[in-house]
Amino acid sequence: MKDKLVTREKLVVIGNGMAGIRCLEDLLSAAPELYDITVFGAEPYGNYNRILLSPVLAGEKTIDEIMLNDLNWYFENNITLNKGRTVVEIRRDRKVVIADDGSETPYDVLLIATGSDPVLLPLPGKDLPGVITFRDIHDVDQMLDAAKSGKKNAVVIGGGLLGLEAANGLMKNGMAVSVIHLMDTLMERQMDETSGAMLKASLLERGMTFHMNGRTKQIIGDKKSGVQRVELEDGSTIDADLVVMAVGIRPSIELAQKAGIHCERGIVVDDTMLTYAPGIYAVGECAQHRGQAYGLVAPLFEQAKVCANHLSRRAFASYKGSMTSTKLKVTGIDLFSAGNFAGGEGTEELLLQDEKAGVYKKLILQDNRITGAVLYGDVIDGAWYYQLMRDGSDISDLRRQLLIGQANLGDAGHGGINVAAMSNSAEICGCNGVCKGDIVHAISDKGLFTLDDVRKHTKASSSCGSCTGLVEQILQTVLGGDYSQAPKEKPLCGCTDHPHDRVRRTILEQELKTIPDVMTFLEWRNKNGCASCRPALNYYLLCAWPGDYIDDGQSRFINERAHGNIQKDGTYSVVPRMWGGLTNPKELRAITDVVDKFNVPEIKVTGGQRIDLFGIAKEDLPAVWRDLGKAGMVSGHAYGKALRTVKTCVGSSWCRFGTQDSTGLGVKLEEMTWGTWTPHKYKMAVSGCPRNCAEATIKDLGVVAVDSGYELHVGGNGGVKVRVTDLLCKVDSEDEVLEYAGAFLQLYREQAHYLERTAPWIERVGLPFVKQRIVDDADGRLKLFERFKYSQKFSQNDPWAERANTTTHSAEYTPIKELV
Amino acid sequence: MSKNSSPETEPNWTKIGRVEDITRLGSRIIKREAGNIALFRTQDDQVYAIADKCPHKGGPLSQGIVHDCFVTCPLHNWVLNLKTGMAAAPDEGHVPTYPVRVDNGVIFLDLAVGKSSTAAIKQCA
Ligand code: SRM
Ligand SMILES: Cc1cc2nc3c(=O)[nH]c(=O)nc-3n(C[C@H](O)[C@H](O)[C@H](O)COP(=O)(O)OP(=O)(O)OC[C@H]3O[C@@H](n4cnc5c(N)ncnc54)[C@H](O)[C@@H]3O)c2cc1C
Ligand code: SF4
Ligand code: FES
Numbered sequence: 001m002k003d004k005l006v007t008r009e010k011l012v013v014i015g016n017g018m019a020g021i022r023c024l025e026d027l028l029s030a031a032p033e034l035y036d037i038t039v040f041g042a043e044p045y046g047n048y049n050r051i052l053l054s055p056v057l058a059g060e061k062t063i064d065e066i067m068l069n070d071l072n073w074y075f076e077n078n079i080t081l082n083k084g085r086t087v088v089e090i091r092r093d094r095k096v097v098i099a100d101d102g103s104e105t106p107y108d109v110l111l112i113a114t115g116s117d118p119v120l121l122p123l124p125g126k127d128l129p130g131v132i133t134f135r136d137i138h139d140v141d142q143m144l145d146a147a148k149s150g151k152k153n154a155v156v157i158g159g160g161l162l163g164l165e166a167a168n169g170l171m172k173n174g175m176a177v178s179v180i181h182l183m184d185t186l187m188e189r190q191m192d193e194t195s196g197a198m199l200k201a202s203l204l205e206r207g208m209t210f211h212m213n214g215r216t217k218q219i220i221g222d223k224k225s226g227v228q229r230v231e232l233e234d235g236s237t238i239d240a241d242l243v244v245m246a247v248g249i250r251p252s253i254e255l256a257q258k259a260g261i262h263c264e265r266g267i268v269v270d271d272t273m274l275t276y277a278p279g280i281y282a283v284g285e286c287a288q289h290r291g292q293a294y295g296l297v298a299p300l301f302e303q304a305k306v307c308a309n310h311l312s313r314r315a316f317a318s319y320k321g322s323m324t325s326t327k328l329k330v331t332g333i334d335l336f337s338a339g340n341f342a343g344g345e346g347t348e349e350l351l352l353q354d355e356k357a358g359v360y361k362k363l364i365l366q367d368n369r370i371t372g373a374v375l376y377g378d379v380i381d382g383a384w385y386y387q388l389m390r391d392g393s394d395i396s397d398l399r400r401q402l403l404i405g406q407a408n409l410g411d412a413g414h415g416g417i418n419v420a421a422m423s424n425s426a427e428i429c430g431c432n433g434v435c436k437g438d439i440v441h442a443i444s445d446k447g448l449f450t451l452d453d454v455r456k457h458t459k460a461s462s463s464c465g466s467c468t469g470l471v472e473q474i475l476q477t478v479l480g481g482d483y484s485q486a487p488k489e490k491p492l493c494g495c496t497d498h499p500h501d502r503v504r505r506t507i508l509e510q511e512l513k514t515i516p517d518v519m520t521f522l523e524w525r526n527k528n529g530c531a532s533c534r535p536a537l538n539y540y541l542l543c544a545w546p547g548d549y550i551d552d553g554q555s556r557f558i559n560e561r562a563h564g565n566i567q568k569d570g571t572y573s574v575v576p577r578m579w580g581g582l583t584n585p586k587e588l589r590a591i592t593d594v595v596d597k598f599n600v601p602e603i604k605v606t607g608g609q610r611i612d613l614f615g616i617a618k619e620d621l622p623a624v625w626r627d628l629g630k631a632g633m634v635s636g637h638a639y640g641k642a643l644r645t646v647k648t649c650v651g652s653s654w655c656r657f658g659t660q661d662s663t664g665l666g667v668k669l670e671e672m673t674w675g676t677w678t679p680h681k682y683k684m685a686v687s688g689c690p691r692n693c694a695e696a697t698i699k700d701l702g703v704v705a706v707d708s709g710y711e712l713h714v715g716g717n718g719g720v721k722v723r724v725t726d727l728l729c730k731v732d733s734e735d736e737v738l739e740y741a742g743a744f745l746q747l748y749r750e751q752a753h754y755l756e757r758t759a760p761w762i763e764r765v766g767l768p769f770v771k772q773r774i775v776d777d778a779d780g781r782l783k784l785f786e787r788f789k790y791s792q793k794f795s796q797n798d799p800w801a802e803r804a805n806t807t808t809h810s811a812e813y814t815p816i817k818e819l820v
Numbered sequence: 821m822s823k824n825s826s827p828e829t830e831p832n833w834t835k836i837g838r839v840e841d842i843t844r845l846g847s848r849i850i851k852r853e854a855g856n857i858a859l860f861r862t863q864d865d866q867v868y869a870i871a872d873k874c875p876h877k878g879g880p881l882s883q884g885i886v887h888d889c890f891v892t893c894p895l896h897n898w899v900l901n902l903k904t905g906m907a908a909a910p911d912e913g914h915v916p917t918y919p920v921r922v923d924n925g926v927i928f929l930d931l932a933v934g935k936s937s938t939a940a941i942k943q944c945a
Contacts, residue, residue, distance in 0.1 A: 528886070528888050554843060554886065815856075
């Protein structure tokens, strides 16, 4: 946390939307300490991805999924967020902004990012209940409510991108949808006549109705029951319970105008995003740069970056305007448009049209360069054309293959576009301006393995999501075999189609805190799941919410529920913990007393350096534990997916070769980690020299002491498939051993699939990944270690003591009735 | 259930205990010379009784994980239907079931073997 006492310049941001907050993100990563930041947002939420409102409306995403920065982000970055607060006045004379609650907030630097307002046609009836626009979460809620409450007919005024996405979403929610469009081509600003007609045909097929060349005259209804009909100029009427106006947007500039800041269509800014007023910047849809106001995020993010550069006082970037491209986010309809697609004087046209296959491609060329593109049905090459267009590449040599496309040339083995053939400078994510090279570097340098990681590090595919497939393919080409497993990931069990990783992620993202919540949210097929998924979910929840989650005993395998190992005859075995393999007369006496008192049929020294008592009746368990507990012994978790043993050798205290106190270190490791629950059992060992008597190199984590310190080995396994450990690193002190061991254990706890031991886990994620997280990233290692220690607060209670001394658990161990 | 047909007055019904004595999705055993019986309580409070002996290798079914109206045997993961006593495919086998009646939260069992075929009286939702 920053120290609030230091006086910093005050930066106030008006508008908690996509451009303003992106600018803050860029600013914070360059100069986190420069300003005291206050954000005003008229909407009552954190920052969300407006673009994805369409998929939310269509039921393909949830509101939670489109949140970009939750309230915690503001808190962590020391940003004061005034959500649900509209700024009503900027007082430049006193350098304050006044909000709708009358409060005044002083600024040194002001950033206006108010976006735009949807245009409301001045029609009679425009204020009737049921007439809305499509701009924010509230609008989507209203549409979903209308559909849910059984309203049948929706009319969308405007057949542009927004209108069609709204229409599609409403249709998906079961409404009959008519679209009124002023022109005779849908999306005429992005589509030519032919592609527009193809688009219309496929929407008609889905059941949408159109009124082309339709001019709305009035909306009919009454204040009480709301809208009823829409009347067109030609006298025809259309029944309507809901009217969505999607006829355009207007930069939101009133605030700036009132403050006397120079505005035209938008707030006029220079190449540094500075307005005509000193100290006041503007970015986003509200800004007008070189005569142009933009309505897509790609240019706005470029503006945000430039503005952040100046806010952070590095001040070398300049914004030169953007070229834009468009896609429609209607699942199943592929459409791409960029640049001047209409052609005209001095241009030529390349055309490919295959009506049966529903494919249309048109490129406009001028002086052997692409200046515009419209693609319908097959948009895979959109990114390539766009790249050629932005670079102004001479396509003379490519001309003959241009329309066939890069995707269909060479190796298209990945079922589509050939990303391998793309150059590193090819743009992959249009929204965020991320090139192939950026992604490739991030994957190899930072050791990324998943789409989510790439999103976090590069922002690629994090906005409209249409390049997700490309990013996945890049992952695949860079990681090879490592990644190809991911799409084939097996479902957790037969009750669901979701693989382990997705379930774990969803638990965190959706803050799911009980097994029934997880099952409901992820639409589990079987009531109560099964004996495979319930223990997995119980573990995932336990690991995700230490201290919060209430362990569900009924979802544990009997060994973990009863805290003993069930034997083939239904009796149990009892293995008390012997720290680092050490014991003493008191413990040994307690053990022999128990053997006598309960007629224990067999005692054995285990392979894990402790003593096992076999053949104990379930009803006797609490009493056995009570007696062992009196001698200071606790559960050895020999039955659990948990920390098992820490084997040690004698080490420097007695052994003539010993270099360090291996026994003592083993005891410390065991004291730190006992009681923890893990994806599978977890074993450690410490050997005092490379002769390795404790067999540390076939343990999940093994320490081999040498003269100069400690080698840490990970991912070993005896058992069914023997695997020798990989050397993780070497450290100098016992404290470091504990820190690295704790961090590694936590990484395994957070990442592995349930019932996956460290050996197969490391083979799956790769040693470089583990090294990166534990060795290279000191900060991350500490955080993992902190999380481990935190979770240990709640797990280091001896389960035997709890059960030996209370009656709460007695039902588990006693019959409900005995009949003779 | 009307008073005059109360299970307590019928010779075949043995009073066992209360439904709350069994955890939801849990089990208790009835200890018997003739082999233990496992009593189960499902999520929606249905109670079932089957022999506590897996048709596979005799595993104590009472120690298994209960899901819907099934239990998974703790020894080798056979899945048994609590209503019918049948093992779920691909395994084949059957475990005796015992009729259960619940009256005002009190569990009664008909221990007479042979009646087990009529045990599937309750629907497992
Ligand atoms: C008691 C013990 C054998 C002994 O008498 O020495 C033992 C006994 C069992 N082992 Fe083990 N293992 C014992 C040390 C080992 C070791 C040696 C070690 O820890 O150094 C190994 C190989 C090292 C390893 O784990 O990598 C070992 C590899 C296994 C495996 C194979 C694991 C694997 O990853 O392939 C299983 C099967 C499993 O876990 O699925 C297993 C499973 C079992 C189970 C739990 C079988 C079961 O599910 O019922 C046995 C329980 C016996 C009981 O009722 O107590 N046991 N088992 C040892 C207890 C150690 C302790 O003090 O806790
Ligand atoms: C349904 C839909 C789909 C879209 N699809 C795409 C797409 O596929 N691709 C694409 O590139 N773009 C798309 N867009 C456009 C994109 O969302 C916008 O270009 C982008 O959100 C604009 O960012 P902004 O920060 O300028 O404005 P906004 O994100 O609108 O943020 C402005 C914020 O400022 C707040 N505000 C305004 N005035 C005040 C005030 N006085 N006080 C306090 N707060 C105030 C507003 O409430 C708003 O939250 C879509 C838009 C919508 C609505
Ligand atoms: S490995 Fe080394 S320290 Fe350990 S017992 Fe053998 S010789 Fe001694
Ligand atoms: S004894 Fe039940 S599955 Fe083997």
